[in-house]
Amino acid sequence: MQQKYKGEKKRERMISNEKELGRQEATGACPHCGGKVAAVDVERRWKLCFLPLGFVVKRKYVCTKCSRRLVLYS
Numbered sequence: 001m002q003q004k005y006k007g008e009k010k011r012e013r014m015i016s017n018e019k020e021l022g023r024q025e026a027t028g029a030c031p032h033c034g035g036k037v038a039a040v041d042v043e044r045r046w047k048l049c050f051l052p053l054g055f056v057v058k059r060k061y062v063c064t065k066c067s068r069r070l071v072l073y074s
């Protein structure tokens with residue numbers, strides 16, 4: 001089954017740090033250029049007044065050709 005993607009809206013500006021844990025090829029194609037999509041696992045650290053609040057591991061999708069961030073379209 002082909003996955004559909006759309007461009008990610010600008011948001012989450014408060015995220016202070018993202019660390020890439022790994023990436024793998026995802027199914028589907030970029031809606032902007034038709035390039036291949038990579039699924040990237042990132043570790044996001046949250047900080048408040050220099051106090052670490054912990055971190056979450058999230059999966060995001062990025063086009064390998066035009067480097068745009070994508071979200072799964074459901």
Ligand SMILES: [Zn+2]
Nearest residue numbers: 030033063066
């Ligand atoms: Zn693209």
